[in-house]
Amino acid sequence: MVLVYECYHTGIQLLETLRIEQSGVPIYIQIRDQVLRAIGAGTIKPGERMPTMRQVAVALRIDLNTVRHAYDALARTGVITIQPARGTFVAQKPPLDDLSTQVERLNDLAHRTIASARSNGLNPIEVAQRIIAIEQEKDTRK
Incomplete structure (x- = not known):
């Protein structure tokens, strides 16, 4: 229950x-x-x-x-x-893709993130730095 x-x-x-x-x-x-x-x-x-x-x-x-x-x-x-x-x-875990598919998905996500940052008036480099900081914070909490 x-x-x-x-x-x-x-x-x-x-x-x-x-x-x-x-x-x-x-x-x-x-x-x-x-x-x-x-x-x-x-x-x-x-x-x-x-x-x-x-x-x-x-x-x-x-x-x-x-x-x-x-x-x-x-x-x-x-x-x-x-x-x-x-x-x-x-999903329990992300699907396994071949290397070229992973690169394509990574590039697609990066381009969408850059476009989203710019459309929100944010610097894409600062967004990337914030992503890294958030991930590092998660790693230290584990």
């Missing part, structure tokens, strides 16, 4: 953090990026249940297909697993 509560609680915790901004960024990308941030920050951990697509759609007052698009994008990259009739879960 505790496991069910924890899964439910995790989903609610994530739902409370999701926000839609009128920034011109497509809503499904905003959801995808916020879920990625929550996973990166440890708000939701590998193996934990995600809120259902319907819960997200209702909470954000958006179309269910928009949420489905975000979840599908996350599933394609291996961040989450969608298990029919069981739910959606944060």
Whole structure:
């Protein structure tokens, strides 16, 4: 029973953090990026249940297909697993890719991060330095 509560609680915790901004960024990308941030920050951990697509759609007052698009994008990259009739879960570990695929994904992420930083009026180099600092802080807490 505790496991069910924890899964439910995790989903609610994530739902409370999701926000839609009128920034011109497509809503499904905003959801995808916020879920990625929550996973990166440890708000939701590998193996934990995600809120259902319907819960997200209702909470954000958006179309269910928009949420489905975000979840599908996350599933394609291996961040989450969608298990029919069981739910959606944060992936236990990232999928193994060949070196060229890893480089392509890394470059894609770097370009998106640079674009996001600039669109928010931030210096991409300072963002990179902050990423390093956050990761080093996580390593010292372990």
